[in-house]
Amino acid sequence: MRGWKALVAKDWKLIFRNRLLLAILVIYPFLIMGVIGAAFYDVGRPVPIGLVNLDRAGPGEQAWSGAVVPSPRGLERRFRRRAVQVEEYGSGEEAEAALAADRVSALLATGDPGETELWMGADLSRDEIAATILDVQTETEVWREYSTAQEALASFAQGEVNVVFAIREGDYPYIGETIWLEDENYDAASLVLRFGQDVTEIEEYTSESEARDDLKRGRIDAVIVLPRAFVHQLKTLDEIARVQVIIDQSNLVKAEFAETSIRGFLSRVQEGVVENKTQAVVAGLYVLVTGGDFFGTEVVGLEQIRENLESLKQSLQDRPDLQEMVDVGIDLANTVISDIEDAAAYLRGTALPIDLEISSVAGRPLSAKDAVVPSLIALSILWTGVLSGAILMVIEDEEGMRIRLGLTEMGSFALVGSKLILATAVVFVQSAVMLLLAVAVFGVFASNAAAALLVIAAASFSCIGIGLVIAAFARQVAGAVILSVLVSFPLIFMTGAVFPLSQMPAFMQWIARAIPLTYAIEALSGVMLRGESLADVAWQLGVLIAFGVVLLTLGSLLVRRRTD
Template identity: 25%
Template sequence: PIFMMVMTGYIFPSGTSLKNIALGVVENDKGEISQNIVTVLENMKLGDKNDSIFLLERQPGNLEGAKQELKKGNLNAILIIPKDFSSDIEESRQGILTLIIDQSNPQISSILTGMMEKIVDGLASNVAVGKLAEMMTKQLSTGKTLPFGSTIQSSPGSSPNPQALIKPFVIKTEGLVPGEQNYFQFMAPGIIAMVVVMAVMIGLAASISREKELGTLDGILVAPISRLCIILGKALSQTTRGLLQGSIVLLLSIFLFGVKIYGSIPLVVLLLFLGVFSFIGLGILISAIAAEQETAMMIMMTLTFPMIFLSGVFFPVEQMPGFMQIISRILPLTYAIEALRKVIILGAGISSLGRELTILVTFGTITLGIAVPAFKRIITR
């Protein structure tokens, strides 16, 4: 209970805001108003601190490239400034900015959407006041006043949109993929990865340590097969069990809670397998160290319980304080969950998962390279 209280207290700190938001800006307009908006976003700071709220990445006219960066996780959102945005506002036509959000992280996207709406409303109000002041100045300089009930003409033969005078520009929000995303859509990939990985780790440690405790492992070791084959057999059986459990959770998520898979199902299976691969070595190492099943379970729970909270299963990693984010980036489960979210929610392909795949394979190879020789040496004693 104390651990959970501390974790939730840090994950939901009071009085904090998002900072260093990676915002891609697709500039299709080079007018003065567009450039002013970009400049304001670049110079926004968080409270009394010198932390930037936005880290802008300008991508003039390259919307598809920005979308790929969003799928890879290099951007948190994309702001699109349409063509002729500044000229439309100058001619009293309402301009429309578009914000494309990362639906794999609905909590952060919701906060970001609210922030952008407030910022754009404030900027639009300033532009509206400036335009009205300019119009009044022109009227006073010419000595003419408008009769009651007349309309202001932006150009001969045309009348401006009254809404554009009050709100010269607005922002609308779109998702990278169609449809509304809910919190369970965000949580489902994390639960699936957690179930598979934890089932394999705990099952592997429990089965080997139990056989050590009962003495049946000695009988297996004298069989005419290598110790490597024994380890592989144990690992494969637990992997199969974990993947079956993950498949059940995935099917329940689809049929009971309406979770949609926008990406490739074979790629989902591959990611689950790599998630298991990255943790098998750790399970083998713990089972080799522990003298009995109870010790193995205690070590395993000590490792897995914090991992559930720190890997982003239930809460976005970006919402955690800095030191927790550093810890979460060490855990391979974090990358397995992020990769699954990209595939299931954003429909990302394997080309967008380079970082996650590399980390999972590297971590699994290193831990197996340590665990297998250590297991052989400890068992031989």
């Protein structure tokens, strides 16, 4: 037993004599706990959301819509029949100019892919405009609303829709209405701002394309597009308001946060609207029971009918056969009354006036494997790059090559630079193979694989520089490996690879911006999942290259100081 005590005492002293071992066993766990705790500290902060409100009538604004219908020519014929005089145009731009100049009140364009586009305009009344919109919506398989004429023209030119309809916003049926909820009157925008203020930070945009651009840049986490006549659809008993929500699925955690927050506050709106709708319907149903005004018609209530039948039954005591017939009527009245009460309760629980249409900023749904691959490649670059940069430098020390090279004209910059070139090539090839395998074998979505390879090269260059700096503090390969692991592991939690940056505290976001891996993940996600070009990620590429240059210079200075 005495021997065991001596060995434990020896090992305890060994830990305190070895600073690296002391740091790993005692200090490092608290450091990791602090990093992870800081990243998740502000988890309840509001989610940044962009709002595009089409349910407002601005002076001089135009309302553009598109649809996919089986028979565009049929709509064209009905449009011509309603119009007194029809103007035809050679292009969408010419038609837009006619609408802007108030020469016509409505535009219609038809044309399937491969066919000649036909643009026409006419001066229609509001009733005729409403009838034309109803024609399109009745036949459509796809209905889209646009915030600008440019968005509509681009969608039509790309064949996304085969019918485009445009009018002045002020002529759009039921646009810009308000609704009374919780003792206040709201229009579409104020309704979302009021009920979303606790869980979201909402920024309003005038166009969907502008909001999409900010979504791609990571400034917001989702975009809500409120359709025209949104409030009217909320108030109408037999209509459902369809709200388009665009999210960035390149980060699954951020996408889940955004969708959950939006569904949460819209459910509060829905509850209020359901209450308003059901109060009107339930009141009408109970009029059938009690009697009174039933949506403009005076009716005798079922309760009164039941009482009359029971009185009739009492007067027919000497006619049992007729009493049995009256009992059937009383039972029927009781059944109908009970069914009406059940129907009212069912209506309260099932009325759903809002339907969310979730889409991805990438233009197609992304799976979990699509979303995770950019982060996995970036983490592989970090891990392999830091290790290879540090190990190559330390091996040279162990074999005495640095001393021998010091006798030549090769300076410390060339010494470090050669390792950087070799390690960058190794990491680039490894990561490029991972990308190609993910796309070719596992079917991972990559909208711009060529741009992704350039991002991988820049990321490899910057992350290897971290390893070159670490090498200046290690004497042996084992020490270089340990230091590389100690440095790399906390970076995983600080760069948005695990938890979205938008949900981190402000100071953690500033720290994340000082780590090259953050820009690598953003750039890879952009070119692979969000359809961005090299020009769109030029800022991230520039930062990665700048990090590589700075770390190469710092590594050279540290090597020279250590050699001296």
